[in-house]
Amino acid sequence: MTVPQPPRLFLRILFGDAAMLGPGKAQLLEGIRDTGSISAAGRAMGMSYKRAWSLVEEMNAAFAEPLVASARGGAGGGGAALTPAGERVLQLYQAVTARAAEAGAAEIAQLQAMLRHGDMSGGK
């Protein structure tokens, strides 16, 4: 018996036609908060150092205050941390996700019931 996985909702918010906030950036912010390192946070997501840095730079440029503060260089590289703005953005993104999942729960359950294996009664 496998434990049935409940449906999961992933959100991407597009601001105007430039700034974008989605599950990848949110997970990266979480990782930086938890590990104190941009490269460790990226690595945990299977992301190159370069890619993780580029996403951080993109976020820092898109918001009025930087979301991630980092000290580059030194042996082992400098550490990184979320700024208060970074904590706030992560919190708001997570709140949108939670509210969306709650607000759409009835429709999501109806979609799930229409799946071939919508009953989730064990099996694959």
Next chain:
Amino acid sequence: MTVPQPPRLFLRILFGDAAMLGPGKAQLLEGIRDTGSISAAGRAMGMSYKRAWSLVEEMNAAFAEPLVASARGGAGGGGAALTPAGERVLQLYQAVTARAAEAGAAEIAQLQAMLRHGDMSGGK
């Protein structure tokens, strides 16, 4: 003066660890409903015929009833249409999106206000 674009929310719903419904599939369903053709719907999204067919087959396999009915072959190819299940799935997906945007509006507005150009006061 450019007209400021309001934030837009894109949703991806992951059912268990297999079936997935997101903006691409929803837009493809819309296109098929509107054009009566899988290839025309895919083309409008810059998607190859093969890719559009593969997404339709994936959706038809994931749900208990097919979402798209199609008549293949013939000169110019057969037409395609949403089945009642397809109409329903599209409707439910759009309802989740609308409810999510409404439920998260306050947080999305707060995120937008934190952007460097969050005031959206003209310009790029």
